[in-house]
Amino acid sequence: MIRPQAPDRLLVIVPALNEEGAIGQVVREVKEFVPNAQVLVIDDSSTDSTVKVARAAGADVLPMPHHLGVGGCVQAGYKLAYELGFDYVIRVDGDGQHQASDIPRIMDRLKSTGAEMVIGSRFVSDNGSRTGAVRSLGIGFFRMVLRPILGKAVYDPTSGFVGVNRRALDVFSRSFPLEYPEIEALVVLQRRRFRFEEVPCRFRPRTSGRSSITALKSMYYIVHVLLGVFINVLRWDRRFHRGNGG
C-alpha cells in the first residue's frame, strides 16, 4: 500500500481510462523523475489491460467499481491521499501528454509559495505548446470569464496537470466537481480564498487513446462548465471574504 515518504510526502495520481498504450510509460517516467513519490493509477473501469500494465510498471492501482468519470476518479485519489496522510498530490493524465520531468518544478512551486494549487500551464509563457483552434478559442473564452472571478489571470484553466497541498486536499476530498473538474476546481478553491500559481510546462501530443472531449461535446462542455462556475460563484461564502474564514 502507498505510504507517505519523506521528504515531500508526495503522491502522484494518474486517472486513466483505457490507456494501456501509454500508462506503462507514464508510470515509469514518474518513477524516474520523482523517485521519492508514490504513484497511484486510478482506473475508471477500463475494458483493456490498463490495470495490468500499470501494475507491471510498478504503480499501485485503485480500480473504480464502475465508470465514475475523471472528476470522480481524481476525487477518490484525493480522498485516499488525505486519509493516508500525504501532504502533496500531483495529478498526471494517463495519456502521456504531461511530462514527468515537470513534476519537480510543480512541487518546488507548491512548497516555495505555499499556494494551495499549482497548475502546469502550456500558456503562461510561450514555450511552443500548441493546441487546436477550437480548443484555443474555448481556453481564451474561459480565461476571460475567470479573470474577474479569480481576481487574477489564469493562462491554462483546462490543464489537468495540477498539484495541490494538504489544505486543498481537505477541501477537494469533500467537494470536487464530477465532470470536467479543472475549471470549476479553481472556483471551489477561490471560494475559500486559496491561492493558485502556474508553472510553464510543455505538453506532448497524446500518444494513444483519444480525448474525452470531442467536437460534438464541446458545446455541452462550455454550457456545463459555465453553469458550474456560476453556481459556485453563487455559493460564495461571505465569511471567507471578510477575512475571518478558515
Added chain:
Amino acid sequence: MDRLLNVTTAVSGLLLLIVLFSVRRAHIRVEYSVSWLLAALVMLVLSRARPLLDAVRKLMGLPDSPLALFLLAGAVALIMFFRFSIVLSHLRDDNVALAQRVAMLEYRLRSIGEHES
C-alpha cells in the same frame, strides 16, 4: 368535449391502477408513487366534476375547460420531472461517494492481503 373528458377519465383511471399495481408488486416505492397517485386523482376528479373544472378554467382565464385540464396536467408533469431530477441527482452523488468508498476499502483489503501473504 365530453368525449375528450371521458378519455381523460379513462387515462387517469388507468394510471391510478398501474401505479397501485406497481406499488403492490414493489416496482415503485411508496414515497415515489404519491405524486403519481395525486396527479391521477386530480385529473380524474376534474374530468368528472364539470363545475369544478369550469371554476379552474375561470381562475386560469382560459377560453375552454379541456385546455385548462391539460395545462394543469402539463404543469404537474413538469413539477414531477423536476422532483425526479432532484432525486436522481442525490442518487448519483450517493452512488459516486459509495463507489469511491468501496474502491478505497478494496484497495486497503488487497494491501492487507498482500502484506499477510
